[in-house]
Amino acid sequence: MVLTVEDVTEALRQVFDPELGLDIVELGLIYDVQIVGDAVTVVYSLTSIGCPAGPLIHEQIMEATRALPGIEGVELQLTWDPPWTPERMSEDAKLLLGFGY
Numbered sequence: 001m002v003l004t005v006e007d008v009t010e011a012l013r014q015v016f017d018p019e020l021g022l023d024i025v026e027l028g029l030i031y032d033v034q035i036v037g038d039a040v041t042v043v044y045s046l047t048s049i050g051c052p053a054g055p056l057i058h059e060q061i062m063e064a065t066r067a068l069p070g071i072e073g074v075e076l077q078l079t080w081d082p083p084w085t086p087e088r089m090s091e092d093a094k095l096l097l098g099f100g101y
Contacts, residue, residue: 003068005033008040011068015060018053020097024061028088031079039073040065045084054078 012030013023024030024044032043042061046054058076065074086099093099 001069003035003040003070005035007068008033008035008042008065011064012042012061014064015057017047017057019051020047022093022096024057026090026093028090028093029057029084038070039075040068040071041075041077043077043079045079047084049080 009025009030012033013025015024016022017024017027017029020027027047029044029046030042031045032041034041042065044057044061046057051057058078061076062074065071065076086094086097089097089099
C-alpha cells in the first residue's frame, strides 16, 4: 500500500487541540505534508506561540503519523510562517467556534 498525503491528513484528524476541542486539520494547523519513500514530514503550527497544548499536540502528531503502515521515519516541523489565523480553519470549525457569519 502506497500512502498518500490524504492518508496522512486523515490520520491527523485524530489529533485534537484539547483547549478548542477540534482536530488540528479542521483548525488549519497543518501547513504541509510530504511523503518521500517511507518517511513523512509534517509542517504544522499552533494557534499561538505560547500554546500550552503545544507539546501534547506535537507528540500526538508524531504518534498518529508513526502508526501509519509502512512509515519508518517521521519529521515534524513547527512553523510560525505564516502565523496561524482563524481564517485557516474549515468553515465548520469557524461556525463551531463562533467565527462564522
